[in-house]
Amino acid sequence: MAYNSVVLIKQVPDTKKITVRAMNDDGTVNRSALPAIFNPEDRYALEAALEVKERHGGTVTAVTMGPPAACELLREALYMGTDRVILITDRRAAASDTLATSYILACAVRTVGNYDLVFCGRQAIDGDTAQVGPQCAEKLGLPQISYVEELVELKGKTITVRRDVGNGYEVVRCKMPALLTVTDTFQEPRPFSAKALMRSKHARAKLELEKEVAAALPGADDKAKAAEVAKRAAALEAKKLLIGQWTLDDIKADLAWCGRDGSPTKVKRIQSVVLKGSGYVEYKNTEADITKLVHQLIDDHTIG
Amino acid sequence: MSNFLLDNEDIQFHLKTLPLEELAAIQEDGFRDAATFDYAPANAAEAAENYRRVLELVGDIAGNQIAPLSEEIDREGSTWCDGVVTYAPGIRRSLDLLAKADMMGFTLPRKFGGLNCPSTVYAAATEMVSRADAALMNVFGLQGIAETINAFANEDQKQRFLPRFSTGAVTGAMVLTEPDAGSDLQNVQLRAFQDAAGQWRLRGVKRFITNGCGEVLLVLARSETDEQGGMGLSLFVLENNEQVRIRRIEDKLGIHGSPTCEMQFNDVPCELVGERRRGLVTYVMALMNGARIGIAAQGLGIAEAAYREGRAYAYHRQQFGKRIEQLAPVADLLVDMKTCIEAGRSLLYYTCTVVDRDINLQRRLDEDKYATPEAKSADNKAQKQYKRLAALLTPMSKYYCSELSQKCANDAISVMGGSGYMRDYHAEQLFRDARITTIYEGTSQLQVVAAIRGVTSGTAEKMFAEFDNRETADQEEQHLREALGTMRGKLQEAVEFVKKGGADYLELSARAMVDVAIDILVGYLFLEQATQSEHKKVVAKRFIRQALPRAKARMELVMSQERSTLDSYAEIVGAMVEEEG
Numbered sequence: 001m002a003y004n005s006v007v008l009i010k011q012v013p014d015t016k017k018i019t020v021r022a023m024n025d026d027g028t029v030n031r032s033a034l035p036a037i038f039n040p041e042d043r044y045a046l047e048a049a050l051e052v053k054e055r056h057g058g059t060v061t062a063v064t065m066g067p068p069a070a071c072e073l074l075r076e077a078l079y080m081g082t083d084r085v086i087l088i089t090d091r092r093a094a095a096s097d098t099l100a101t102s103y104i105l106a107c108a109v110r111t112v113g114n115y116d117l118v119f120c121g122r123q124a125i126d127g128d129t130a131q132v133g134p135q136c137a138e139k140l141g142l143p144q145i146s147y148v149e150e151l152v153e154l155k156g157k158t159i160t161v162r163r164d165v166g167n168g169y170e171v172v173r174c175k176m177p178a179l180l181t182v183t184d185t186f187q188e189p190r191p192f193s194a195k196a197l198m199r200s201k202h203a204r205a206k207l208e209l210e211k212e213v214a215a216a217l218p219g220a221d222d223k224a225k226a227a228e229v230a231k232r233a234a235a236l237e238a239k240k241l242l243i244g245q246w247t248l249d250d251i252k253a254d255l256a257w258c259g260r261d262g263s264p265t266k267v268k269r270i271q272s273v274v275l276k277g278s279g280y281v282e283y284k285n286t287e288a289d290i291t292k293l294v295h296q297l298i299d300d301h302t303i304g
Numbered sequence: 305m306s307n308f309l310l311d312n313e314d315i316q317f318h319l320k321t322l323p324l325e326e327l328a329a330i331q332e333d334g335f336r337d338a339a340t341f342d343y344a345p346a347n348a349a350e351a352a353e354n355y356r357r358v359l360e361l362v363g364d365i366a367g368n369q370i371a372p373l374s375e376e377i378d379r380e381g382s383t384w385c386d387g388v389v390t391y392a393p394g395i396r397r398s399l400d401l402l403a404k405a406d407m408m409g410f411t412l413p414r415k416f417g418g419l420n421c422p423s424t425v426y427a428a429a430t431e432m433v434s435r436a437d438a439a440l441m442n443v444f445g446l447q448g449i450a451e452t453i454n455a456f457a458n459e460d461q462k463q464r465f466l467p468r469f470s471t472g473a474v475t476g477a478m479v480l481t482e483p484d485a486g487s488d489l490q491n492v493q494l495r496a497f498q499d500a501a502g503q504w505r506l507r508g509v510k511r512f513i514t515n516g517c518g519e520v521l522l523v524l525a526r527s528e529t530d531e532q533g534g535m536g537l538s539l540f541v542l543e544n545n546e547q548v549r550i551r552r553i554e555d556k557l558g559i560h561g562s563p564t565c566e567m568q569f570n571d572v573p574c575e576l577v578g579e580r581r582r583g584l585v586t587y588v589m590a591l592m593n594g595a596r597i598g599i600a601a602q603g604l605g606i607a608e609a610a611y612r613e614g615r616a617y618a619y620h621r622q623q624f625g626k627r628i629e630q631l632a633p634v635a636d637l638l639v640d641m642k643t644c645i646e647a648g649r650s651l652l653y654y655t656c657t658v659v660d661r662d663i664n665l666q667r668r669l670d671e672d673k674y675a676t677p678e679a680k681s682a683d684n685k686a687q688k689q690y691k692r693l694a695a696l697l698t699p700m701s702k703y704y705c706s707e708l709s710q711k712c713a714n715d716a717i718s719v720m721g722g723s724g725y726m727r728d729y730h731a732e733q734l735f736r737d738a739r740i741t742t743i744y745e746g747t748s749q750l751q752v753v754a755a756i757r758g759v760t761s762g763t764a765e766k767m768f769a770e771f772d773n774r775e776t777a778d779q780e781e782q783h784l785r786e787a788l789g790t791m792r793g794k795l796q797e798a799v800e801f802v803k804k805g806g807a808d809y810l811e812l813s814a815r816a817m818v819d820v821a822i823d824i825l826v827g828y829l830f831l832e833q834a835t836q837s838e839h840k841k842v843v844a845k846r847f848i849r850q851a852l853p854r855a856k857a858r859m860e861l862v863m864s865q866e867r868s869t870l871d872s873y874a875e876i877v878g879a880m881v882e883e884e885g
Contacts, residue, residue, distance in 0.1 A: 190401075190404045191361065191364070191365050191369070191401055191404055191405040192361050192364075192405060193404065193405055193406050194358050194361060194405055194406035194407060194419055195343040195406045195419070196343075197354075197357055197358065197361060198343040198344075198345070198354045198357070198358070198419075199342050199343040201353070201354075201357060239342070
């Protein structure tokens with residue numbers, strides 16, 4: 001039988017490319033200094049969903065919450081073989097912590113509806129909390145399997161997977177629908193397909209069309225611009241290239257649970273920690289000194 | 305880890321300046337596929353955008369996924385056990401990636417699942433794949449087999465074979481060489497015969513077959529027993545099966561990831577492709593021309609990889625209190641490598657644009673759907689010209705770019721010194737991998753034989769004259785144009801001289817004349833590029849100023865009638881002394 005999957009993906013600053021400009025003076029992240037990328041483990045989550053589709057058929061829908069620039073992420077999802085992509089974008093969602101984010105995403109998944117599996121990356125490289133996936137599962141009332149690294153079997157309404165438990169693995173089976181969080185030990189994500197790339201390169205969300213039209217018709221009045229946007233959107237829709245764009249209203253989210261109001265996490269203090277080298281310890285090539293060195297390394301958890 | 309397109313300014317420069325939209329227009333034939341295939345472009349601008357995006361994707365896969373596997377592919381190599389060939393795991397993985405990315409039907413029509421890209425774009429892709437792993441390029445580059453089926457097989461055969469090439473479900477092998485038929489393919493002896501039921505069957509042995517373990521084999525065989533020359537040969541296609549025994553794979557100097565098979569055909573059933581007797585003279589010649597472009601791109605990719613190894617080392621390595629790239633002899637090696645790579649790329653891409661025009665006009669003529677006889681006759685005339693040019697440029701590119709790969713691999717080791725000789729560095733693998741490129745698909749010597757015809761017939765000079773059609777106010781450029789003019793004069797003088805000197809002296813002098821002709825052409829190409837890039841201005845100046853004295857010396861040697869190779873071979877080389885035992 002075929003299975004429908006929803007994948008929750010996120011655009012993140014590439015924290016591997018940290019430079020001096022990456023931190024603001026107040027210790028917050030300077031997002032403009034870092035390239036925005038597909039959160040690495042979310043690519044594995046998408047791969048897992050596409051693997052399910054390849055083996056059993058069904059559809060894959062990718063959902064992201066973010067600013068307009070996140071459309072690029074959704075196009076990349078299309079290039080990998082995703083059937084449908086949706087951008088949740090709403091100023092009222094700004095400053096959401098993991099609780100609010102998972103609430104909004106859960107609303108979005110419910111709005112997509114008719115799903116057998118929800119996939120998330122284990123965690124995002126900007127916050128590194130690994131909370132959003134599990135919280136979504138709770139809000140959707142779904143069983144969850146975290147740290148998934150292999151799809152063993154999908155049969156009828158049950159799924160069997162292998163999950164990493166740190167010092168080994170376990171194979172677990174559960175009823176669908178279920179939510180899975182996927183680690184980067186899952187099979188390598190597939191490359192973009194050239195055909196999908198050619199097909200979907202002009203996929204746009206409505207807010208992107210608005211921007212394009214504003215640039216193309218600088219003198220036109222609002223009505224003319226709106227008409228042009230509607231025309232372009234209809235043309236894209238006919239080719240299934242219109243990126244879905246939802247607000248919090250579209251997913252029937254209770255605003256009290258969204259954005260700053262819905263986020264109990266309070267940042268008490270941000271500290272800009274600058275590591276400085278100071279002095280050095282010399283160990284001689286003697287039994288006693290080497291023992292001391294080994295103990296030192298164990299004590300500060302460098303080894304062991 | 306990097307994207308092999310985005311880290312390569314020169315390829316990007318070409319993608320900006322090549323006539324991609326014009327190539328797309330003839331390749332796409334009115335963009336009629338757009339009505340049927342959702343990934344087909346609607347117009348030339350979109351097609352050109354597709355080409356660039358696809359190449360960016362190839363660059364990503366090549367740089368970030370394949371290149372890191374190359375060393376392991378080289379060390380592990382292909383293996384053979386009881387007639388079964390197994391690819392190195394990295395080759396398998398890379399082929400899977402390329403298949404998933406839809407790259408295995410690069411030039412095939414969309415109705416067979418392909419991307420319908422021009423060969424110019426395919427050459428750029430091949431270069432990047434080869435830079436990542438030269439051995440993998442052999443399997444990736446064998447897409448010419450599918451192209452040959454597409455060009456010459458019947459509709460039923462195309463339907464059965466081509467879609468599987470596009471999905472990557474099958475790879476192919478061109479089964480030509482035999483123990484006694486290498487460069488001299490006219491001597492192929494493997495028999496093709498029809499049994500009582502009229503079924504064609506193959507009997508005999510083939511050797512040095514790249515990817516002979518591939519699923520679809522194109523075999524050149526002697527179907528006409530009464531005809532000993534090339535006209536007795538036909539081309540056959542079959543699915544590889546147990547009746548084809550792979551007796552061994554070769555233990556080679558380089559490209560370890562590419563299995564080179566010895567194959568025995570025991571009355572294996574097969575199908576004729578096209579018409580009898582045209583196997584070598586028409587089909588294999590077309591196949592070979594495509595393959596030569598592929599090897600040129602492979603050479604270029606190896607050269608690029610080697611240059612980067614050398615450059616990175618010269619930048620980081622300090623001796624005498626400075627980076628060694630600041631030492632003139634080292635700098636000279638690097639500048640020379642870089643200039644020659646840009647020369648090779650210019651030559652190859654120019655060749656490909658000519659080949660694309662030739663192929664597409666031929667296709668249009670074959671389809672014969674012209675509105676007016678004048679339109680047809682115009683195409684006919686243009687196609688003849690492009691065909692003639694392609695016949696000159698294809699061997700030139702293969703010769704230049706494959707020699708270039710050896711030069712760069714060699715010079716990279718010179719730059720790196722002792723470190724370059726060690727297996728800890730990638731340079732030694734590139735040196736080994738490069739060596740085959742001047743041998744297979746026709747040796748450098750054979751490329752010269754093919755190219756010299758166009759040089760002596762006037763085709764080359766006519767081409768130069770077309771490049772020299774522009775007045776320039778730029779003194780510097782004028783100066784360089786005059787240098788190229790001098791080189792042309794020297795070359796023409798030598799051509800006339802050699803024509804009077806007998807066939808053997810022409811053969812002896814051919815390489816020097818082809819070398820000069822290539823330098824002239826590249827000089828003109830650089831001058832065209834210099835109008836669009838300051839960097840290319842500098843490169844053009846360097847190249848032409850070095851080429852002029854080189855050309856003078858070469859042509860002086862030809863004019864001097866230095867015939868010792870012909871006249872004094874026995875005296876200098878002496879009698880053959882066989883080793884005892």
